[in-house]
Amino acid sequence: MNILLLGSGGREHAIAQSLVRSKHCSRCWVAPGNAGTAQIAENVNIPVTDFEAIADFISTHHIGLLVVGPEDPLVLGIRDFFEAKKEFSALKIVGPRKFGAQLEGSKDFSKKFMARHGIPTASYATFHDDQLEEAQLYIKSHALPIVLKADGLAAGKGVLICETLAEAQAGLDSILGDKKFGQAGSKVVIEQFLSGIEVSYFAALDGKNFVLLPEAKDYKRIGEGDTGLNTGGMGSISPVPFCDAMFNQKVLDQIILPTVHGLSAEKIDYRGFLFFGLINVGGDPFVIEYNARMGDPETESVFPRIESDAVELMLAIHEQSLDQYTMKISTLSAATVFLVAGGYPEVYRKGDAMEIPNSESGVSFFHAGTKMEQGRVVTNGGRVLAVSALAESAESALEKAMIGAQQIQFEGKYFRTDIGKDLISR
Ligand code: AMP
């Protein structure tokens, strides 16, 4: 079967690696891909939101399976686009419809969904852009810190955690008044601040059944000890030490099952991956957010632990046969360390030549911000490359990932050396 995977990050390189290893994969293309996906699959330079160009490519290359990596095409309705065209009725698609993708695409939609189904989450109120005064009054009587969220997609930047009333007032003005996030900020969700450790759970859903993937934890801040500015993710580990049998059972009973039942009660035929961004508040899980896709950099630790066939998983998601699919998960631990460009997440360097040796056994180099230029791999983004290692313990996976991180050379390279250490040493 010919496969087209949309996306260009480390997540997509990791997913592509699992897809091309499957006996069901004839040819695999990645649009637009990066220098790493070009080595194991074929890149095609089509933007992930250019549905017409994707459709042309699918027709001419006899693609049987379309896997959607990032959220933008899902929220814009790529599944609906193909389902509306008779000539694509045989195309198998992994990713929910536009309606279901609102779980990620609209914070207000996802909060209302959680409220309807009794799913634990921070208490909240939503205000529209003609309710700036009401919103300002609301925050005056609310405890601090307080969390402001632009309703729509804002590339991970639409959340403001405000420690003071003045900050919250200015934040509200910038979202609702000045439209700092454009249309994404035509509504604002104002939320209670929850204090705890964050963790990511993942399920594959076929509209009837679901299977769980391994959980993971990502590290978002640029600096050691989780300090400094937020980033797109500096590393991840899987499994997560505090996710023991008791916590997993709570996550299943209080969050995952009510979500899956809620989707089915509301007749939302959700076929794709669902990401549960959770926070552990004193031993109890709360939902911070849903995402309609896999996470990055979590996927780089999660997919290498999946031993069962990835193409069979994707097909089962589309064909509603996940009840027949056995998810086999490695008992090994995974650790991922992201190499980023000097200056990131502020102004950073681009176009630096990279030296990438062959990786050791059990270690994968998943490219993200890289491209080929005159026969060489050069940096092409803030988050450049993820080094992911599998080993018997979290400590040794981390050690292996560190060795890999040191082997790769480029001007201005930076990475955190403490990924996972806060949890491993507990
Ligand atoms: P989100 O885009 O909703 O995942 O928010 C981005 C980040 O903001 C999360 O990963 C959390 O670190 C933080 N955050 C969001 N909502 C809350 C909350 N209610 N309490 C504490 N932290 C939050």
Ligand code: GLY
């Ligand atoms: N790691 C968080 C995300 O993918 O949104």
